[in-house]
Amino acid sequence: MFPALDTELKQETLADPYEDFMYHHLQYYGYFKGQRGSLPNSATQQHLWKKTPRHQLHGSFGERENLIPDTLQREKLLWPTCLPSAGRAQIESVSRGSLMLSSPLLRTRQLIYNELDDVNPRLQEPRELFPFFSGKGPLQAPRWPIECEVIKESIRHIEWVPPQPEYFYQSTGNEEVPEIVGEEKGTVVYQLESEGSYFTSSRVGGKRGMIKELAVPLQGPEDHTLLFESRFESGNLQKAVRVGTYEYELTLRTDLYTNKHTQWFYFRVQNTRKDTTYRFTIVNLLKPKSLYAAGMKPLMYSQLDASTHSIGWRREGSEIKYYKSNADDGQQPFYCLTWTVQFPHDQDTCFFAHFYPYTYTDLQCYLLSVANNPTQSQFCKLRTLCRSLAGNTVYLLTITNPSRSPQEAAAKKAVVLSARVHPGESNGSWIMNGFLDFILSDSPDAQLLRDVFVFKVVPMLNPDGVIVGNYRCSLAGRDLNRRYKTVLKESFPCVWYTRNMIQRLLEEREVLLYCDFHGHSRKNNIFLYGCNNNNRKYWLHERVFPLMLSKNAPDKFSFHSCNFKVQKCKEGTGRVVMWRMGILNSYTMESTFGGSTLGSKRDTHFTIEDLKSLGYHVCDTLLDFCDPDQAKFTQCLAELKELLQQEIHKKFNQLGQDMDLEGNWSDISLSDIESSTSGSDSSLSDGLPVHLLNIEDEVNQKKFKKKKKKMLQTRKQRTKQYQKNHLMRKFKLTEDAPEKAGFTSTLQKQPTFFKNLENSTSVMKHEKPKLNETQLNGRDKGTCREPSVTTLTLLKNQERTQVPHRSKKPGFTVPCSPKKSTNSSQEPAPVLEAGKAKVTGLHVLRTLAPRSNTGHPAVRQSKRTPESSLF
Numbered sequence: 032m033f034p035a036l037d038t039e040l041k042q043e044t045l046a047d048p049y050e051d052f053m054y055h056h057l058q059y060y061g062y063f064k065g066q067r068g069s070l071p072n073s074a075t076q077q078h079l080w081k082k083t084p085r086h087q088l089h090g091s092f093g094e095r096e097n098l099i100p101d102t103l104q105r106e107k108l109l110w111p112t113c114l115p116s117a118g119r120a121q122i123e124s125v126s127r128g129s130l131m132l133s134s135p136l137l138r139t140r141q142l143i144y145n146e147l148d149d150v151n152p153r154l155q156e157p158r159e160l161f162p163f164f165s166g167k168g169p170l171q172a173p174r175w176p177i178e179c180e181v182i183k184e185s186i187r188h189i190e191w192v193p194p195q196p197e198y199f200y201q202s203t204g205n206e207e208v209p210e211i212v213g214e215e216k217g218t219v220v221y222q223l224e225s226e227g228s229y230f231t232s233s234r235v236g237g238k239r240g241m242i243k244e245l246a247v248p249l250q251g252p253e254d255h256t257l258l259f260e261s262r263f264e265s266g267n268l269q270k271a272v273r274v275g276t277y278e279y280e281l282t283l284r285t286d287l288y289t290n291k292h293t294q295w296f297y298f299r300v301q302n303t304r305k306d307t308t309y310r311f312t313i314v315n316l317l318k319p320k321s322l323y324a325a326g327m328k329p330l331m332y333s334q335l336d337a338s339t340h341s342i343g344w345r346r347e348g349s350e351i352k353y354y355k356s357n358a359d360d361g362q363q364p365f366y367c368l369t370w371t372v373q374f375p376h377d378q379d380t381c382f383f384a385h386f387y388p389y390t391y392t393d394l395q396c397y398l399l400s401v402a403n404n405p406t407q408s409q410f411c412k413l414r415t416l417c418r419s420l421a422g423n424t425v426y427l428l429t430i431t432n433p434s435r436s437p438q439e440a441a442a443k444k445a446v447v448l449s450a451r452v453h454p455g456e457s458n459g460s461w462i463m464n465g466f467l468d469f470i471l472s473d474s475p476d477a478q479l480l481r482d483v484f485v486f487k488v489v490p491m492l493n494p495d496g497v498i499v500g501n502y503r504c505s506l507a508g509r510d511l512n513r514r515y516k517t518v519l520k521e522s523f524p525c526v527w528y529t530r531n532m533i534q535r536l537l538e539e540r541e542v543l544l545y546c547d548f549h550g551h552s553r554k555n556n557i558f559l560y561g562c563n564n565n566n567r568k569y570w571l572h573e574r575v576f577p578l579m580l581s582k583n584a585p586d587k588f589s590f591h592s593c594n595f596k597v598q599k600c601k602e603g604t605g606r607v608v609m610w611r612m613g614i615l616n617s618y619t620m621e622s623t624f625g626g627s628t629l630g631s632k633r634d635t636h637f638t639i640e641d642l643k644s645l646g647y648h649v650c651d652t653l654l655d656f657c658d659p660d661q662a663k664f665t666q667c668l669a670e671l672k673e674l675l676q677q678e679i680h681k682k683f684n685q686l687g688q689d690m691d692l693e694g695n696w697s698d699i700s701l702s703d704i705e706s707s708t709s710g711s712d713s714s715l716s717d718g719l720p721v722h723l724l725n726i727e728d729e730v731n732q733k734k735f736k737k738k739k740k741k742m743l744q745t746r747k748q749r750t751k752q753y754q755k756n757h758l759m760r761k762f763k764l765t766e767d768a769p770e771k772a773g774f775t776s777t778l779q780k781q782p783t784f785f786k787n788l789e790n791s792t793s794v795m796k797h798e799k800p801k802l803n804e805t806q807l808n809g810r811d812k813g814t815c816r817e818p819s820v821t822t823l824t825l826l827k828n829q830e831r832t833q834v835p836h837r838s839k840k841p842g843f844t845v846p847c848s849p850k851k852s853t854n855s856s857q858e859p860a861p862v863l864e865a866g867k868a869k870v871t872g873l874h875v876l877r878t879l880a881p882r883s884n885t886g887h888p889a890v891r892q893s894k895r896t897p898e899s900s901l902f
Contacts, residue, residue: 175237191343196635199326206352217274221259230506233421261298267500268298286501288508295455295502303374312369322625324353332382389460417528423494430486449489454496456550458622465646515608551621558592560619562610586630
């Protein structure tokens with residue numbers, strides 16, 4: 032089967048045991064049928080490995096070049112999406128010329144062939160323990176549920192900023208309201224198969240076997256039927272029905288393993304006709320209110336425009352109408368979105384989306400560029416937080432400059448940021464992208480932030496939902512932003528490990544701020560949800576950061592849309608759970624799917640650049656918030672008090688009451704003044720799926736049993752047991768040494784002591800242990816009693832004095848037992864109080880200088896003091 036090798040490789044070599052083993056192994060399984068001498072031994076193959084660099088790919092993934100995979104392995108790696116064109120051409124040429132692809136005899140994945148000399152097989156390199164890239168390997172392809180069909184095409188889009196503002200659609204009031212006719216009067220031109228009731232397993236590439244062609248076949252060049260497709264990453268379209276020549280009714284797929292959450296859409300159409308008006312109507316939306324009713328337009332992307340004119344996503348659509356459907360399934364009402372559009376080219380491939388898509392592959396390519404950057408990789412460490420249900424990696428970034436000493440590292444405060452817990456809210460990823468662009472840059476402000484803080488960033492909390500095109504849920508069929516208190520680590524690993532990471536972080540250092548990036552479908556602008564602080568010492572402090580952010584981004588961020596009320600139905604959200612864990616500044620950032628109603632951007636849609644700029648403004652506001660010169664902080668507090676007084680007056684005026692607020696207005700509960708966050712885009716918790724109820728009960732029962740077992744051993748019971756054991760040891764000692772003086776009197780007292788002990792225990796069963804005056808006076812005077820009884824009494828008294836929340840009197844000593852010394856170095860560090868001018872451990876911070884109103888990093892003129900240290 033193998034021809035003669037090169038003369039260099041034909042040299043006589045000693046027999047290799049490994050060669051002999053592989054020969055018999057391959058021959059036994061039918062993979063090798065050539066002559067024994069035609070298989071090169073390991074020594075010769077090692078020589079070939081070193082001499083032939085064409086076995087490897089160069090310059091794409093770091094110092095260790097990666098071997099060319101075979102067909103099945105290539106499907107698992109994202110070579111086409113992240114390699115340069117030269118690398119892609121090299122892979123394609125190897126794939127076409129590889130003997131592995133052409134020979135039916137070689138079916139093993141253990142042998143690899145080089146590019147030119149196809150007759151020299153060699154063993155593939157061993158796989159790493161974890162398919163995780165660190166700048167030295169290819170990306171792992173997304174894992175899909177086993178029942179999902181996935182097309183093999185790679186869907187990628189260019190970024191583009193429109194040269195002119197994209198204004199809201201102005202309704203004329205004469206928009207057509209199409210009647211829903213359905214399959215009975217229309218023709219189904221695209222339909223996905225239904226999935227199972229719950230997630231079972233996953234694999235790269237989804238469903239095994241051949242991919243079915245779901246779009247209807249065209250009857251000829253004059254057939255104008257659009258060809259639909261959504262079986263790609265983040266795609267969502269369940270069915271398309273042609274109800275007219277150029278009219279289509281679209282049904283969105285609900286979140287996998289649920290029967291609701293239809294909001295996000297992202298699909299492809301082909302076979303377009305130029306200058307022809309098409310109408311699309313989505314028929315199964317569930318929300319009674321939407322920004323489409325306020326002028327928001329859908330997004331469209333043309334591949335021909337992208338390739339020829341570098342034009343990306345843009346707002347398109349006319350006759351936009353959001354209305355209640357006349358069709359009803361008897362359980363919940365449906366709402367419809369209809370719009371008309373004209374395609375720019377004939378025979379074009381176009382995409383429609385609810386918002387700018389940001390896929391799991393987009394994130395991986397971005398993180399790979401960071402890992403390959405020699406500068407950024409010095410202060411940005413990329414780790415795996417956990418694996419999702421489908422086995423996709425949830426990434427954790429730790430961003431901070433190296434510290435000069437352990438004390439300096441320990442003094443840094445932490446900031447925790449996360450995004451995409453709701454997979455259909457892609458605007459959160461674009462804000463996160465802008466934040467990462469700035470914090471990883473060489474800007475002086477970015478360097479200062481990295482010197483002062485440790486940033487923990489989870490850029491995509493729900494990769495499974497992002498991959499399959501869900502709007503709110505994970506593959507468990509539940510909203511993860513209601514599961515931060517869960518005990519089911521295996522069912523909700525992403526939020527469980529995030530909470531656990533933050534808990535461990537709080538044990539190490541103070542967490543100054545937590546913020547989770549979201550999207551909002553019913554309100555314009557960008558705003559925050561926070562948590563009212565009940566501690567009067569930090570009254571209104573949780574509102575300072577949002578107010579500062581509104582001043583730094585006045586045309587995007589609306590402080591009046593912020594809300595700080597904690598509702599019972601939101602107890603499982605990230606911001607409330609982190610707030611109850613002790614993070615004062617805990618927020619959910621809501622970014623609209625629409626645009627701005629403020630300032631210079633009034634009545635215009637947000638672009639990708641607008642969202643990225645908000646990530647920069649978060650960094651900018653963080654510097655203002657921690658500025659040692661607390662002038663801005665104090666000014667914001669004064670403004671907040673004035674605004675609160677106005678809200679209180681307004682509230683009482685609405686109720687028709689008069690109240691003098693001069694003396695006691697600050698004692699009014701802020702929760703009574705604010706309205707609820709019912710306008711939030713968050714859904715109520717659905718409870719656990721049926722198949723997880725028993726599992727949660729078992730986990731809770733185990734925890735309860737463990738706690739119950741601990742509670743059986745109370746302090747009184749432990750003391751009683753200790754006393755009995757102590758006296759029994761004395762019995763044994765007295766039996767071994769009966770000649771001891773005074774033993775008889777002691778022995779006579781012991782039965783009485785046991786009786787008294789049992790009686791006292793039964794009397795004190797429901798009472799708290801107290802120290803009587805005689806014991807206290809005896810200790811103060813330094814008197815000691817009989818050794819056998821006094822020692823036990825002192826032990827009991829010592830335990831009583833160690834009850835939590837009980838203060839010890841000054842000068843209180845125990846003369847008969849030495850007191851352990853306390854280590855003063857273990858005392859907690861003082862907590863930074865907002866409003867104070869001094870930052871703990873911080874000697875030099877940002878130089879106060881006149882701020883530019885442009886808000887762009889390139890225009891900022893902030894400098895660091897070179898001769899100063901940061902801590």
